[in-house]
Amino acid sequence: MFDFIRRMFRKPPQQETATTAPLTDEQLKSITGAPSVRYDLQQLVAACGQSIGKQRDLNEDSLLAFTSTLAGNGNNAPFGLYIVADGMGGHQSGEVASNIAIRTVSGSVLRKFHPYLFNLKSEPLDESLQEIVQAAMAEAHRIIQREAPGSGTTLTAALILGQQMTIAHMGDSRAYMCYPDGRMELITRDHSLVKRLEELGHLSAVEAENYPHRNVLYRALGQGEIFEPDIFTIPFPKGGSLMLCSDGLWGVVSEAELSRIIRDTPSLPRACQKLVEAANAAGGPDNISVALVQLMG
């Protein structure tokens, strides 16, 4: 009955008189992402890939992905920790350094989050997100210097809590934000000699491409007196994803190709696999590690 009345009085469809933006629906869709399914539960989804590559005998990369969902009782804050570390230094010590790094950093961070996440009465964090990450890196720095002197490792970590993504970074592994329209944004700065020379204008992009000492770092975890990681907090890219990777991937696969693979492969584990395959197809000169993370909902 009501339906009938409503239909009788329904307004005729409005004439499309105004064109608002100069973008078509398709264009808008490509920017905002497919009209994604609304998830009531906000959660992190992650996948990883790793390969020794085609030319190395040792895997000196280490990788960590920790994703947790605790929902209920009116509380739900996605929490995740993702780390890529690329060790260096001969006699297997690179491997040791990167392994110490991921274990120490994740152990230290998770210990501090434990009372907040898992105690029956949630206890507030009394350190800042950046302090927690900074302290964890400092601890790893000390342990590497003690346990594997002379070695070092890159470390790029993302600590995600709610919408806040805290990135900690030393060396030349990288973090990228991948937006739904295919744009990729490098959010870390390589602490490599070649990048520094390029920043100072001593090398052009082309010269940098062919620079012989491309793998020389001026900042690495476990090395040097000065311990100065880059730490910053930014919002997680809405509708997009975060990629962490070692130079075994970004050094051989172009940004356009990385972006194409991520955009064209909706399944994250499959995308990681394809990224690793692409690096190996390009010769696989180095160990390859990659982690992809999305925030759903």
Next chain:
Amino acid sequence: MDEDGNTPRRQLQSGATLAQRYLIQEVIGVGGMGSVYRARDLHFPNVVKLVAVKEMVNLAPDPLVRQTIVQNFEREANLLATLNHPSIPRIYDYFSQDDRSYLVLEFIHGKDLEAIITDTDGFLLEEQALTWGIELCDVLSYLHGHKPDPIIFRDMKPSNVMVNHNGDIILVDFGIAKTFQTGVKGTMIGTEGYSPPEQYRGEATPLADIYALGATLHHTLTRRDPRLEPPFSFNERPIRKMNPAVSPELEAVINTALQYNVEDRYPTAGDMKEALLNAGRKTGMLTRMPTASLQASAVKPLWTFSCEDEIRGTPAIHRGTVFIGSYDNNLYAINAADGKFQWKYPTEGGVVTRPAVFEDNVYFGSEDRRLHVVGARSGKVVWTYYTEGPVRSSPRIAEGHIFFGSDDHYLHAVNVNTGRAAWKFETTFPVRSTPFVANELVYVGNEGGDFYAVDFRGEMKWRFQAKRAVTSSPIAVGQAVYFGSMDNTLYALDARSGWIVWRFRLGKGSIVTPALAENVIVTGAADGFIYAVDAQSARELWRFRTDHQVSGSPVIYRDSVYCGSVDGQVYCLEYRTGRLRWKFATKGAITGTPLVYDDIVYIGSTDHQIYALLA
């Protein structure tokens, strides 16, 4: 000037009105095609908004030439309309009338570089030339990076560079600037002496501007006008030979820019800037950079207004009226254009709160425990709302409610129309922090060090505990909320949950409301410093020392930070570097926040006065 030289008849007289909008005040320049006037924009009756009106008199007899001239003028207008840079004048309007066309541009308080060179006895300081050189590289980089095509300025010379009252440069006269398409040859336009050899062959590339910048700096440092010398003869006039005070480093940079062959110059303005910066670092010039050449005498109040007791609070502006409270218990309404008294409204206590204006009513709290609502025009009471303690927290109006704190420990939410309490949220200490509304939450701190996020029903969403009082008023931007505390810390908390994202250590406690622009947070503390901190990494970008506590809050306006100090001064700092642009001394401590509106800074001081200063 037209051909018959009949300039006086042709020029507009002061007092004339153009397009029923621009009241001509005086001629400020005469160019090849007409005059430039200073005018007042009458569409802003309550404030004096000055503009520059550039006139082009078109008397060419040949219709084709006439048409080209008009097109060039229109091109300048269109070009300027697409540009947005602090060193490029903003364009407001463009119109033609009879045989004349007019551009209405931002009026620049200052002097052109040629006049500065001429009027200076002896040589200008090389630090000064270096600073201008760096700023000119910046604006050239901006133009050369223009999309889709780079813009070549083509006429860089001292008379086209204005130095404003802050000591910053503004590039003027885009009459012949041109978008550059690779491979297309242009015609020789520019000024002989400053233009590079290839420009005489009709080529104009970004490298031509770099040469001309080199020539401009050469002229600035040597006082030798290149128009009076044979073209391309700079290498016969080494800078240090004429002015030995110039460092070899700076001379080398200018020489590189002035290379005859294009490929020997800096490839981009960015590279030249880098080279200038390096020269500055090497010689230590960057650290002894002059604060500004014209400022010292330039900062004079446009007007002042005197109350009967201290002003400790912050003004607000609405429709040409400035509202400010005083410890003589009154709220004052003052004409923003001339500082004339309009009305005052007496309360029974000191007024330290910043008034809020909403729908022609002014809302403010007083130490007489009340929130007062007064008509903005009449100064007559509309209603009052009683709390149980002095009100020192300023009202925030959002979602149909007024949110403010009181020393009675409550955060009050009052319906803006009825004046009735919607709810009160109890904290255990006085609330002197001004609430901030964002993300459907009200953020506020109290004197016990608690910081709350309260929803619109008055229910607590989360709470954070600082170690000492949070008198500072929060600001929420994006996912984070920022505020200072007397526990010597600037906090960034997650706006939804209250987790600490980062903490930044200050030298002493802070009651200052931080200001944020482009990921830079500026705040102050009782240690006398004004701090700038990166909002993502919490790294200190710069700090500036004042001579006493910083209790009032900084304001970011365009590329400057304005902040008062208990040392009695108002400081204007360059926002990226913290370099002092100017300062102005009042006769008492400043504890309030400046209000910057339409290029005018309004600030109150405990010397009982409110000052209006040119930003």
